[in-house]
Amino acid sequence: MLPALRRARIIELLQRDGAAGLKEMSQALGVSVSTLRRDVDYLCEQNYLERTYGGALLTNRLSGRELEREIASEVESVAKGVIGQRAADLIQPGQTVILDSGTSTAAAARIARERGVAFTAITNDFTIAAILSESPAITVLVTGGVVRAGTSTLLGIDTLHYIRRLRADLAFVGTHALSEGEMSDTSIELAEVKRAIIAAADRPVLLADSSKIFSRTFCSFGRITDMHHLITDSRLPADRLVVLERNGLRVDVVPVGADGA
Structure with missing residues (x-):
């Protein structure tokens, strides 16, 4: 189990019981006491918990809802990282790859940079361009436009205009929301660029953590069948996965439960 997920479970246990011992929590989570102790120490440093003799209890620094939101944010960050890693696995030497703006695509860029695969990257995001430019193996092109x-x-x-002149082997596209049949974002301008990226790539791949799935915003930029496939994380409920696949979308579910101790 990843550290962020373990810490979320610790918070859940203490919200339910108020206080608990290290041995009790380690048995409930199925991890060693030494691993549990490191997680408790981390949560104490962040002022989520207070240490007691042999255990811990919740502080009053945050409400239960605020705590859940902060822990959820940490878990989502982990999910985006594993999604980005799976996306980077798809990049082959010599390919041309378009990277849309977004946190999951930025995660893919970081992994690609570390691996040093030689390819041509095209992006409409300065942060992603800066990440990729640190690798001498990657040729980086930046679209024109307004920031x-x-x-x-x-x-x-x-x-x-820039994107519509392109032909790419692969594209990584982010989305603000993904419903049963379509993808959508929060502005017409964002949606137009995403639509152009999809049209320019032989294999457009959608990157979306599970929190975005089965939600909708007002600017549609395509049907899910426009995508080669979706990469998401294993927090996606099984019934939602079935609906997406039934509607014609191939889904690559990346585990986020591997032991990160």
């Missing part, structure tokens, strides 16, 4: 306020994302007519 979206408060982000490192390029949008607009120049971005679209």
Whole structure:
């Protein structure tokens, strides 16, 4: 079990019981006392818990809902990392790959940089371009366009003109929401760029952590059948996976429960 997931379980146990001993919690989570102790020490350093004799209890620093939100954010970060790793596995030497803006695509960029595979990357995101440019093996091209306020994302007519001239082997596309049949995002400009990226790639791959699945925003940028496949994490409920596959989307589910101790 990954550290973030173990810590979330520790919080759940203490929200239920108020306080618990290390041995009791280690048995409940199926991990060693030494592993459990490291997690408790970390949560104490973050002021989530207070140590007691042989155990721990919750502090009053955050409400239960705020705590759940912070832990969920940590778990989602882990999920994006494993999704990015699986995406990077798809990149072959000599390929041309388009990387859409987003946190999951940025995670894929970091893994690709570390592996040193030689390929050509095209992106509409300055952060992703900076990550990839650290590898001498990767040729990085940045689209034109207007910087979206408060982000490192390029949008607009120049971005679209650039992408529409391309032909890529592979594309990694992020999404704000994914319903039973379509993908959507929060602005018309974002949706237009994503639509262009999908059209430019032989294999457009959707990267979305499970928290985004079966939600919807108002700007659709395509049907799920427009994608080669989806990469998501194993927190996706089985019934939702069945619906997506029944509607024609191939889904690659990446485990997030491997032991991270």
